[in-house]
Amino acid sequence: MEPLDSDVDPLVLGPFELLAVLGEGGMGRAYLARRLPLENLGPELEAGYYLSEGDADRENALSVVKVISPKYLQNTQQDEDEKRARFAQEIGAVRAVVSDRVPSLLAADPEAAQPWLAIDYVHGPNLSTLIKEKGVFSVGPYAALGLALVDALRAIHGAKLLHRDLKPGNVVLGPTGPVVLDFGLAVLADRRTSQALTKTGLGFGSAGYMPLEQAIDLKRVKEPADVYALGATLFHAAAGRPPYPHGPVPVSPVWDDIDSTFVPLLAKIIVHIPEQRPTLDGVEQGLHELLVQHGLTPEDADAQLREVVERAGLAPELPPSAFEGAANAEVQAAAQQAVDAGAAPDAPWVGGDDLFAQLFTPEELEPVVLEPAPEPEVAYSPTLVDPANAVTVPLAPADPSPGRTTKILPIETPEAVGAAQLPPKAPAAALRVARFLREAYARSRNL
Secondary structure, eight states: OOOOOOOTOEEEETEEEEEEEEEEOSSSEEEEEEEOOOOEEEEOHHTTEEEEEEGGGGTTTEEEEEEEEEEGOSSHHHHHHHHHHHHHHHHHHTTTTOOSSSEEEEEEEETSSSSSSEEEEEOOHHHHHHHHHHHOOOOHHHHHHHHHHHHHHHHHHHOOOOSSSOOOOGGEEEEEEOOOOHHHHHHHTTTTSOOOSSSSTTOSSSSSOOOOOHHGEEEEOOOOHHHHHHHHHHHHHHHOOSTTOOOOSSSOOOOTOOOOOHHHHHHSSOOGGGGOOHHHHHHHHHHHHHHTTOOHHHHEEEEHHHHHHHHHTOOOOOOOGGGGTTOOOOHHHHHOOOOOSSSSGGGGGGTTTHHHHHOOOOHSSOOOOOOOOOOSSSSOOOOOOOGGGGEEEOTTTTTTSSSOEEEEEOOOOOOOOOOOOOOOOOOOHHHHHHHHHHHHOOOOOOO
């Protein structure tokens, strides 16, 4: 967690005051933030930000605001408008996921100069850090973690979405237990173009935790891919490493350093044929059986996991501005003044492309020319595989000929799916004029 850079970072995005920088990556930049208690926001802005009356209760709670890089928008104006529409569509889908194990989507603005979304902030260490610093889990914390991940994936799959990047770094151990992060960005990364990811080799995910079918062709993965990632995350909790640190290969993982208690269930999940993996219900049943064998209840397991997290003391240190009563009065006054003048609350800080001009290199900002293709109705879709894009992966360490590699060629099997329908939207020209007028009006000295 780093302080804001006054030369780069805005003070406000939408109705959120930015407090610190949480990190940045290929998708954009993430901030620790707080919802500003603004008055007279108006139904138009509330609707544009997907805000509702119930969100008012969250005004004193911390949030994470993620700004999307413009490299996902650059191309023709028609293409940009379509991408923003897809962004809005996916945000709506993400908001449909309701679970204590997934941060709530608080607000978003796909029409902003730099599109953003805001979710609940979960204060605690991530699983990767905890295992690295304090060692692997015993049965109780292990089972509590697994049951929480099952609940999270069940909610995500129930909304017809997939995570595709479940791993220890995306699991935060918060005050109320494990919470799964970044499934929203996984969806957005997959939907960042009108064609989504229809070409092999443009995969999304982490090599050590993705199944073999995802490494070969992201667009064909279904729910079993997330089940595998759940198993790989539990494998890490038991061994301190993923089953295949350099990416999945068609051989059995090394089990030598894993307590035999955990092997039976993990061996059912860490398999390379998706149809042979258990369902989420099957994983849940296996975890309950593990608890019964050791005389524990789910409540006992939750308590043991909380104790491990509390004793570790690895939660990030919050900046002074994050504590209740530390809101910046000048920032709030400026945002309120903009709203009273009929503009968006972040209007005083609208600065064109200055923010991302400094955050991303010119190479990253170059527009990408993409071929149009139909969009699927759910989070996965078929694709035609180009053999030239086959994934080359190293063979397992146990192979008698170290250093050898093998090419894994998927079968070319086209499938037909219906294209998703774009939500109704105003003409592209009208949207551009509206955004221009809003920003020009906000900057005017004659308000």
